[in-house]
Amino acid sequence: MTDFPARVLSDDQLDLLELALGGAVAPSVLATVWPDAPAGAVLTDAENSPLARLTLPADGGRATLEPLKPLAPAIGPQWDDAVRRPAREVRAELAAGDDAGAPDPLGLLVTEVPTRQDTDAVVALAEHARTVLLLVPVARRTPAPGPVGAPGLVRAAAGLAVALTERTRARVSTVVLPWSGLGGVTLEEVAAAYGAADARPLLAQRTAATATAVSGLPHVLDDAVAALYPPASAAEVVRAAAADRRRGTVVFFTGLSGSGKSTVARALAAELEDDGLRTTLLDGDAVRHHLSKGLGFDRESRETNVERIGYVAALVAKHGGIAVAAPIAPFASGRATVRALAEETGARFVLVHISTPLEVCEARDRKGLYARARAGEIPDFTGISSPYETPDDADLVIDTSVLSMEEAVSTVRTHLGTAG
Structure with a gap:
């Protein structure tokens, strides 16, 4: 291992490594995150724990990835072993349960929490599916303030799974995808590696009216204040609300x-x-x-x-x-x-x-x-x-x-x- 230089991976790169170790992307994809990829490297986390050894043959042969130590987990629903499974395991499970003539698994990319309208649309979509994979892309890095984070997104997907199970005959599985967007691969390609050749974004089922309503949510309070108060009073109400902070x-x-x-x-x-x-x-x-x-x-x-x-x-x-x-x-x-x-x-x-x-x-x-x-x-x-x-x-x-x-x-x- 000492013959290989060490590469300390960022959170985004750890997501890509997890995909590669699970068989969702080829090991060679890892080299794309470095402009000067060496012939081999020991990949570590920020604590310098050696996680894997990547070998890139100089003759252009097949890259190999050898696991060394498990990636450090955290807590939260996105880290539950029941949903955070490697691609090869999910793919093998789907293949073992295939019936002759059964339609391919339907994959739904859950990148936002589903609305009521989204849920109804997905139920209609899944009525004739034998298997539905709810694929939830989550990142290790801390998200920007505002959007629902990884734990909430996984909990919302679990709620959608319950609705689909109750309202359709499909077998429904929720699967977390470690996703940073690195490596030049698309979510659809990663979904296919998990066994969902037919993968569709949940947002594609959302109507324009629902999308408009969702995008307007951040302004609901401002609009309500503006409707209730004259401008000078509204400014003071907004100022007081902004100053209402928790003690640090x-x-x-x-x-x-x-x-x-x-x-x-x-x-x-x-x-x-x-x-x-x-x-x-x-x-x-x-x-x-x-x-x-x-x-x-x-x-x-x-x-x-x-x-x-x-x-x-x-x-x-x-x-x-x-x-x-x-x-x-x-x-x-x-x-x-x-x-x-x-x-x-x-x-x-x-x-x-x-x-x-x-x-x-x-x-x-x-x-x-x-x-x-x-x-x-x-x-x-x-x-x-x-x-x-x-x-x-x-x-x-x-x-x-x-x-x-x-x-x-x-x-x-x-x-x-x-x-x-």
Whole structure:
């Protein structure tokens, strides 16, 4: 593996890798995301976990993709194994259930939540289908504010599946497609790889009247205010509504490498975003690649890194957002600085200590860092050759060797008052 250079994949590229590993696109498609694709590369995530090895023969032969470690999952309906299945598995299941003369599976690309009119149109479309695949394209990256995110889209598709099951004779399956739009492939081509040769966008069933009504939803409140008030009064009502913000919050996770803090932080941020709360995730490894690029791992550099994270988190919270940060933050002084930065803006600060024992963290180690640290290859490694100062001021203490990820996220949400 050391003969291959490493490529750290973005969230969009991880979506493409997942498609390739599942057999939805050819391995060679992965090379299209780099202008100078090497003959081979070890593909890693932002935490430098080796996920797959891509080999591109110089003679133009067939590219190969060797899985190394599983892609890290998160929580939410879009990550449920029942719907997030590889293309080859879905395709094989459809082939095994084929009857002679049966029509090809009908694929419906669910890119927006279905309206009542969409649902009625799809029911009519599926009346003579034997199998319907509801294909839901979702991305790892955080969506722009406004549209329904991946969890809501999957839940809405599940509701459509229930309606189709109740109102038609078709066998209905909901399938999540990891989709970023990279690689020069279309959704229709990916749908065909999952077994839906006849794939149609759900939006193609939408009438012009419904499309107009949906596009006008963001302006409903403004129109209602304008109808109720004269211009000067309407301006004040709109101004007051815009100023009605939640108090900003910084949720600051600290813990050893491998404790689960990044996983819990990502899942928490995704759930808060799905609830319509403006949430910014500041993950320790990602920050190291950008905000703190060039810093070392001596004590001064670590403190500088944590202070930078705290400064950005405080800015997010100052403007009413929720900042979720997940560095190791091994020193009490650095954590105190972050707390002070947040509280100076009037934001709420919640310190979450992920207290998973060292031996558990070491056993989980996806990147082999603990073994390298014990071998003396990594100096100043927290928990081995550099101290971790256990917080005595944590608002929450969570051991992920005792609590599941879902339970850990629920614990934090209950403390924040955002539990559903």
